[in-house]
Amino acid sequence: MRSLSNIFWLGTKELRSLFGDVVLIGLVIYSFTVAVISQAQSNSQELYHASIAVVDEDSSELSRRIIGAFLLPYFQPPVHITQAQIEPVMNSGRFTFVLDIPPNFERDVLAGHRPALQVNVDATAMVQAGLGSGYILQIIDTEIDWFLARAQTTPLSPVNLVTRIAFNPNVTTSWFESVMGIISSVTMLAIILAGAALVREREHGTMEHLLVMPLSPFEIAMSKIWANGLVIAAAVVIALYLVVQLVLGVPIAGSIPLFMVGVVLYLFFGTAVGLFLGTIARSMPQLGLLYILVAVPMNMLSGGATPVEAQPQWLSTIMKASPSTHFVSVAQAILYRGAGFDVVWQHFIAIAGIGALFLTLTIWRFRAAVTATGA
Template sequence: MRWVTWSNIYRLGLKELKSLGADKVLLILIAWAFSGAIYTAATGASLELRNAPVAVVDEDQSPLSRRIVDAFYPPYFSPPYQATLAELDKGMDSGRYNFTLIIPANFQRDVQAGRKPDVQLNIDATIMSQAFIGSTYIKSIALGEVNEYLTGTRNSTQTPITLSTRVRFNPNLTGVWFGGVMEVINNVTMLTIILVGAAFIREREHGTLEHLLVMPLTPFEIMLAKIWANGLAVLLGASFGLIVMVQMVLKVPIAGSVPLFLAAATCYLFAAASIGIFLSTLARSMPQFGLLIILCIIPLLMLSGGVTPRESMPQLVQDIMLAAPTTYFVRLAQGILYRGADFSVIWQDLLAMTGVGAAFFNLALFRFRKSVTQTQI
């Protein structure tokens, strides 16, 4: 009897793979999610300061002021535009400049005399991702040029200690490294829930689910077959995205073991697919399922620690997200791929993720059996 059960699961999974292979739209979605979407997410949405437009009003026209103006160059800033005071407000209002710097008259003379002239910096704060970084860079550039002009060194402040900064795991603070890997992690979540849930909805809408239920099959076998079949498709896509797109195309070094990540992802697929089945038992049609996906996916992706650190979230949100398997998967995936963590580091997250996944699976199985009973009645 046990062999027949696993044989049924295997054959039902093959049927699911054939159905998926015949659905061109879903195949295109999978292909895009683990190829073009990874590349655009890594290169298109940069959190770094890149070619920020700057306008400078140089009322001093001295060697020191020109030295400061010439210090703004790519890749952080575009070549500065020499503007007049009358042009600044219009340029800022139209979004032409992100930063405007006003160097007052007699700037060099006041600096040499030991006075502290005011240099005005205007920032377009609607670009929140670059406003703070850009202002810090501009301040550092201006102070560095003044110090080097006066003393020959860019550091004039004497402190009792020397702070030696070493950046680990991403020495150049390259945003592409973060964006590409996180897109793979996020798409594993999104596609698993969508594929498994859509498979159930499609079976129900076409009437084939009732055909399966009159056969000597159990809801457990039907669920497990859809999980392994759709999970296999997602796992193959994630492998391609990580090895080909991230490592080969984007040239992002993976610090840890790719097989270990894929093994952990296999456990996570079980949990994410259970969420997809649970949502499909709540929805009566594909449009309803799509709306539930929106309500479910966004919190899972935004609050799992992949976009912002969990420590910066309210404590209530942190506690609620402990019931989501995504929280543990993002943490262990980042540990493996970014920091080279091995099994001894991630086993607790892996165990917690599997436990939460088992809870969702049993909940989805209960809902599925309940819906089957209602259908038969």
């Protein structure tokens, strides 16, 4: 009980020290608000409100069907222009796409010819240009097929292929990127806050004060882990309810409390990594460099940016031993697919088991570093 009391009061001291550091608190707030919103909205991989103009030199039923198929929210309402205006509007950047339908287009299609349609694309908007070109080709092919099927009574394909997209029907990037942004922030802050807490003690000369008190290295380390973990866990809850659901409008399918169980388990690992790096670094710049070497590959290879199954076999085997990979699987299973405890319990055990091993290693390293400092 005395040890628990020491850990508790040391943790409250750590919280006061953390909230007194304006830079670190600003980093926490930024990471779970502005950074999540920016990542969700700036990495859009779907077409949205693309500007398009049309030169209709055919004025036929088929050309009108094609023009009418460009609908919101993918395209803005098509604007009719003349052929002489194509080059000026493209040079001015007014439209991303300009579709030119040649004369006698419908007649040539019905005659079985292969008339050419011209699509002018402003490729300076690279993502919109690439996605929009594919959308335009699909729309034109679909409208021509339906027109020919009706005009020539051509039977449609005997196979009716229906694609059903589960969990994210509109393939909206923000639904994925917002949660992945929170996961990245959890890893980043768990390492930085815990490591900074140890470096701050050393830089301020307060580590020696702790050593002369009746405290064990285990109590000092655990107080930093629970205090910094509590701040991050609270920030995750606020980010999920306010930023993800309210601001970004992303629906969460599963149980947030169940997800928070995974967050808490993962924080023991993340903060242990931070303390481990803190025993090596002698200043905050050194801690930042070590963070880049450890956390960036961990985030990139955990399955959030690159699917684990798409990685080389040797690398995917290694990453399965990382709690970050299991944490990403837990987040996707619970928040996207609404999985329950019966689905994610194995990942929970993996996170807790691997995290406990690394925490033990960190405590041993921390005890050795503290003993060396005391000597």
